[in-house]
Amino acid sequence: MHRLIPCALVLLLAPTAALADDDDTRFLLNQMDRQQQSEERAYPTPAVADNPDLFTVNGTTYQVEQTLEALGPALYVAINLKQWHKVRQFVQRYRQLPDHDANLALLAEGMLARVDGDYAGAIAALETALAGKPEFVRARLELARIYFEDHQLNAARDAFERAQGSAGLPPQVLGMIDQYLAALDRRASWQGSLSLGLGYDTNLNQGNGDMRVSQVCYLPNWCQTVTRRMPEPLESSEWVYDLTAERRFNLSGHHNLLLRGIVYGSYPDKALEGSDSTDYFDENTSVLYAGYSYKSARNELNLLPTFEHFYSDRHTRYEAGGLRLEWKHQWSPPLQLNTYLQTRRYRFQGEDAVYFENYDEHRLGLSASYLLNPVTALYGGLDYTRKDFPTDAASSDAWMLNLGVYRQLMPGVNLNATALYRETRNDEANTLLGGLREDKQQIYMLNVDLPRWAIKGFVPVLSLKHTMNESSIDWAYGYERTEAALKLKKTF
Incomplete structure (x- = not known):
């Protein structure tokens, strides 16, 4: 019985670490939008009342x-x-x-x-x-x-x-x-960016080093002391990379075939050796969108079947297929409104299929961006995510608010800062973990592009990301993490 509890905890806690970071996917999608908007926005001359003669x-x-x-x-x-x-x-x-x-x-x-x-x-x-x-x-x-x-x-x-x-x-x-x-x-050609660099992660494994000692009683006179120890945070330097690419094939008028790809990941220097296996913490997320796109001066409507592949710990963890519907509307020259609906089915692969349950995810997002002046843009949005697992204790609702600013600090120095706040609540309590899981998460992301110091078209980029996760089951899910990287980025 003493060994059963830690084993069950592994099954319950592992899905969190086995999923790709969708905030990075969202950040890269927003980066692609800003790249297109910077090329397409214009400022019409305002009307002036004066003598018509x-x-x-x-x-x-x-x-x-x-x-x-x-x-x-x-x-x-x-x-x-x-x-x-x-x-x-x-x-x-x-x-x-x-x-x-x-x-x-x-x-x-x-x-x-x-x-x-x-x-x-x-x-x-x-x-x-x-x-x-x-x-x-x-x-x-x-x-x-x-x-x-x-x-x-x-x-x-x-x-x-x-x-x-x-x-x-x-x-x-x-x-x-x-x-x-x-x-x-x-x-009509491929547009996007490629970046590669070196980074440092203060908590690869989302560990917190928490240790809890409690009494578990199986019969009135049969109790046992149980120690629950979470892994200590594992720090490591790492290689980091990302690639975004998009291409439209104009069919006729406003009608297009759209292909979009996003790839990002990391390869740490350190691994965590266990009694039965070794965790390497390498990650690669690949997302492909391909489908119909309607694009005019003021509206863009995309209906895109999607496929995601997540590779980690030197093997494929899961594959996910689904459908994404996007609408973007240029309300006025400085103001753009966006909304999306997305549904996916996640299927775990290989040995992960033994431990993890396949599930469905449904998302709805609303956002806007506003160009204050030629060098400053504000953006923000609200997202809702529903995850349906076979067990209610694992199913959850999540709301996420994000706010950001893009600004050219000076010629050749661009800043992009984003703050995210997410609340997640599971449907039912899990008695083994100690109750109903409710998380409050804060994420801060900062990118500084330095095109004035470009090297043969490759722009230095400093990126920082800090995550703080508070949980009602804090011993299992609470953690703090900082990721920093210096990359070279090529835009095409």
């Missing part, structure tokens, strides 16, 4: 007469200078004139629709202008740019290439077209 160019104010000869050139100049408040005024006046150029008016109205975020209206206006005047190169160029911003990549490429073949284009326009075609090539 006056027009200021390079500090000089002109009176714009109500004539075709005055309003036509004024419209072009206002569009070129991106003075959208004047474009709005001038096109209204221009439409009132007899014999006005309807295609020029459509160009102006299409550009205004783009500024207002009405990409469907902008495309319709410019396509109508081109239908009336196929040789209208300016309208074709603006249509190509709007297709590009609206993530209709095949249509954008076709429009730019047709405009490129037009005769008489100045070198600066041809150069601009080449830049957009290069950007289209980039959007």
Whole structure:
């Protein structure tokens, strides 16, 4: 009987250590989002109320007469200078004139629709202008740019290439077209990052060294002293790495095939030798997403079957398959809203299948990011996770709140800080462990990128992560852990 209790504890405690760190997966997914947002966000010029008859160019104010000869050139100049408040005024006046150029008016109205975020209206206006005047190169160029911003990549490429073949284009326009075609090539290629470095972990095994002595009575006069001793924290230096990659294959319009992969892990220098086996604490998590993606200027909807593989202690621990639904909405130029639903089935492999129960996990998340200025962004969210095991004592509900800030401290120095707070509550008490498990966990993550000291495209990155877990069954689940690493990161 004395040996039975420690053995049962191993079966009950091990699932916590046998799972990958989903907070790292979330952090890498957020990193991919920020990388895309930094390339795609723009700042439209705000509307300004002023005299509709006056027009200021390079500090000089002109009176714009109500004539075709005055309003036509004024419209072009206002569009070129991106003075959208004047474009709005001038096109209204221009439409009132007899014999006005309807295609020029459509160009102006299409550009205004783009500024207002009405990409469907902008495309319709410019396509109508081109239908009336196929040789209208300016309208074709603006249509190509709007297709590009609206993530209709095949249509954008076709429009730019047709405009490129037009005769008489100045070198600066041809150069601009080449830049957009290069950007289209980039959007159609793999994008992501790769990092590798050295780190240090103060608690590889999530140990706390707790020792409890208690009396266990089997009969009124038959009691035994039982000592429960948890492992001491194991410190070690380690190799750390992560890889993120994503690629869209544009099918037509806004419709795409999306492939996304995330791989991260660590390889410590130390191992923990036991009486029957050795724990090496090496970890590798690989997550693959592949499915349908709808992407426009303001909305992204992804329906992605997912597969996760977790390798640890020199063998496969589990595999998990499921489905993830994501929606991202650009509410305004600085504000993006996100939500996701995810469900997975976890299946333990090999010898782990003997000790651990397969289970289902369901997740719901809501988050937002806000661009305060070109160098500062705030983000945060709320997540709910439900884990269903065959036994109620292992099943749980968890709520997690996260808040973060991304800031360029100075040119070439970027900071990304995240704080997470999670509460987890199991469905039923476990008498062997001493009651109902309720955990409160705090996690603080900090990444400092130093592109000003890049080495042949590899950027030094300092990362820190500190975890504190308090539990109602603190002797078994309470621990504190700090992870630090210096890595070199290559973005592609």
